[in-house]
Amino acid sequence: MGRSSSFLPLLTFLVSLFSLPIHSLSSTDSLVFGGCTQQKYAPNSPYESNLNSLLTSLVNAATYSSYNNYTIIGSSPQDVIYGLFQCQGDLSMPDCATCVARSVSQIGVLCPQTCGGAVQLQGCYVKYDNATFLGVEDKTVVFKKCGPSIGYDTDTLSRRDAVLAALASTGGQYRVGGSGDVQGVAQCVGDLSPGECQDCASDAIGRLKSDCGGAIFGDMFLAKCYARYQTGDSHIYSNGHHDHISSNEGEKTFAIIIGLLAGVALLIIFLTFIRKVNKLHMFVKVTGTALNFMKFLEWFAFGGSFAYLFFFSQ
Numbered sequence: 001m002g003r004s005s006s007f008l009p010l011l012t013f014l015v016s017l018f019s020l021p022i023h024s025l026s027s028t029d030s031l032v033f034g035g036c037t038q039q040k041y042a043p044n045s046p047y048e049s050n051l052n053s054l055l056t057s058l059v060n061a062a063t064y065s066s067y068n069n070y071t072i073i074g075s076s077p078q079d080v081i082y083g084l085f086q087c088q089g090d091l092s093m094p095d096c097a098t099c100v101a102r103s104v105s106q107i108g109v110l111c112p113q114t115c116g117g118a119v120q121l122q123g124c125y126v127k128y129d130n131a132t133f134l135g136v137e138d139k140t141v142v143f144k145k146c147g148p149s150i151g152y153d154t155d156t157l158s159r160r161d162a163v164l165a166a167l168a169s170t171g172g173q174y175r176v177g178g179s180g181d182v183q184g185v186a187q188c189v190g191d192l193s194p195g196e197c198q199d200c201a202s203d204a205i206g207r208l209k210s211d212c213g214g215a216i217f218g219d220m221f222l223a224k225c226y227a228r229y230q231t232g233d234s235h236i237y238s239n240g241h242h243d244h245i246s247s248n249e250g251e252k253t254f255a256i257i258i259g260l261l262a263g264v265a266l267l268i269i270f271l272t273f274i275r276k277v278n279k280l281h282m283f284v285k286v287t288g289t290a291l292n293f294m295k296f297l298e299w300f301a302f303g304g305s306f307a308y309l310f311f312f313s314q
Ligand SMILES: *[C@@H]1O[C@H](CO)[C@@H](O)[C@H](O)[C@H]1NC(C)=O
Pocket: 039, 040, 041, 078, 115, 130, 131, 132
């Protein structure tokens, strides 16, 4: 085996490492929930190409707006497809674009060849379907999560209630509020009218309060809006709540891979140096054995990168 072939796995590893969205370590891009329809479309069908153009349009639109909708009309009526994305109001344009791109790739993984799919990341929401849902208010609970109990901290509880009440009375598609260490946020999907948004948000906030009673954090996602809050205590659990743990582990994995990569790079430099300095046959032989070891290390790094990719596709 020549030198070049021994570098192939390393190169693949490097490419896969750098093509990873580094941003995925931030909480805005971590998954909250995803869902897919039962029905599937046929591979290489017109529906599939319409879906691809829809998803491409969504990713492009997210570079200049925080909400947009598309209807792709195919050559036949059954190939029509509807889709939209909504970034949380506080996301900057580049962050919104990154988030939507990440959602689109997540949908592909979660919903292989399904007629409809939806993904909510911490910072954005993406949905597509062949049945129209654009401009339709929908208050179905799609995801709910409550943290552990605050306990007897009535002070925090009353601040939480005040924050939720303020969120309900503030108008707008995106609402944010805080009191002390309690923070709350509410967001409507941009296709709702102000009246529908108010109705949806009030519903989400009401359910959040009743369902997550005395929890240190709560998330209530309805089909067209959501409301969330967290208290200072929830920082122990996290920023992204359940997702934070995986994000920490992700950073650890990332550090391990970087460490491995650095080790491999050092070995290559060292061995190249040995090879140049020692032209003696015996040394070449020794280096040859070391090169085999290095090849092993490269494959190890290669495997590590796969493990890393697998980890992030969860
Ligand atoms: C969506 O696609 C599925 C499968 O192709 C089909 O059964 C269903 O009727 C379609 N829905 C609409 C609204 O076209």
